[in-house]
Amino acid sequence: MTVKGSDMDCALDHLVVRTGDLIQGRSAMESLLGIAMSARGMHAQMGTHNHLAALDRDSYLEVIAVDPAAIAPKAPRWFDMDNFSGSTKLSNWVIRCDDLDYARSLAPPGIGEERAFVRGDYAWRMLVPHNGQLPFDGCYPAIMSWDSKHPAPALAPQGLSLRGLRITHPQADDLRDALKPFADAMENVRIVQGARAALAAEITTPSGEIWIT
Numbered sequence: 001m002t003v004k005g006s007d008m009d010c011a012l013d014h015l016v017v018r019t020g021d022l023i024q025g026r027s028a029m030e031s032l033l034g035i036a037m038s039a040r041g042m043h044a045q046m047g048t049h050n051h052l053a054a055l056d057r058d059s060y061l062e063v064i065a066v067d068p069a070a071i072a073p074k075a076p077r078w079f080d081m082d083n084f085s086g087s088t089k090l091s092n093w094v095i096r097c098d099d100l101d102y103a104r105s106l107a108p109p110g111i112g113e114e115r116a117f118v119r120g121d122y123a124w125r126m127l128v129p130h131n132g133q134l135p136f137d138g139c140y141p142a143i144m145s146w147d148s149k150h151p152a153p154a155l156a157p158q159g160l161s162l163r164g165l166r167i168t169h170p171q172a173d174d175l176r177d178a179l180k181p182f183a184d185a186m187e188n189v190r191i192v193q194g195a196r197a198a199l200a201a202e203i204t205t206p207s208g209e210i211w212i213t
Contacts, residue, residue, distance in 0.1 A: 008097050008098050008103065009098040010097040010182050010184045010185045011058070011095065011184060012094075012095055012141075012185045012187075013059055013095055014052075014055075014059050014060045014061065015055075015059075015060075015162070015165070016062050016064060016092035016094065017062065017064065017089065018064060018081060018088070018089060018091040018092075019087075019088040019089075020065060020066075020084065020086070020088075021065060022040070022049055022050070022063065022067075024088065025064075025065055026051045026063055029051075029063050032212065033158070033203065034205055034207050035159075035206075036156070036158070037052060037053045037063065038052040038053065038156070039051070041119060042070070044071075045115075046073055047067055047070040047077060048064055048066055048081060049070070050062050050063060051063045053155065054152050054156065054160065055152070055161060056161040061160070064079065064081070066082075075128075076129075076131055078126070078132060078142065080133040092199070093141045093199065094141055094143075094144055095142075095143055095144070095182055096143075096146060097143055097182070099145075100114060100144070101114075103145075103182070104127055107143060107178075107181075108135045108136075109135070111127050111135060111140070112126075112129035112134075112142075115127075115128045116147075121148060122146075122151055123146075123147040126142060126145075127142065127143045135178070136169055136174075136178070137169065138197065139168075139199065140175065141179075159205065159206040160203055160204065160205055161203065161204040162188055162203060163188065164188045164190060165189045165200075165201050165202075166191075166192060167190070167191045167199055168193070168194035168199075169194065170195060170197070172191050172192060172194070198213070199213070201213075
């Protein structure tokens, strides 16, 4: 569901789970959630590949990794993936807005420049930071706009629903202020004070409630 805002429409679009190896990451999410993810997709411009799983509200969960068979891009990859190491983890979230230029003007410095992407029947534009890392240690959302249909309706229903996204950050008040222009996308998002930046999502699955961290 997209809630109508006073200046633009925006909504939480998807959650990003980074992993060092896509096969292992997919297996971890399928075991945790008790679902089967989509077929592999590739992002040639970023040198990454992914699997998706449908959530409610025209959103989805994305497991993404650097594609070892792809040509490395000249610029840093999105979601700070060039500096990622370690286990599979929930690392980022993405919101969609119907006016990307206006959204960029409201976002904090470092949100990035607009880049256009096409994959099969899908086309979108996203603000990608020059260094690959989103503001507030990656806790600020990436901002995008779809120029085609949304992929979520084409994904197999898995009975998954996003109950809430909890964002922990040592500058929680500043992060809240920076997100005020995008209140329409914050319905299921809670920001809390903490020593370290972290994301955690509570997902309803066919077998019960699961936390992804």
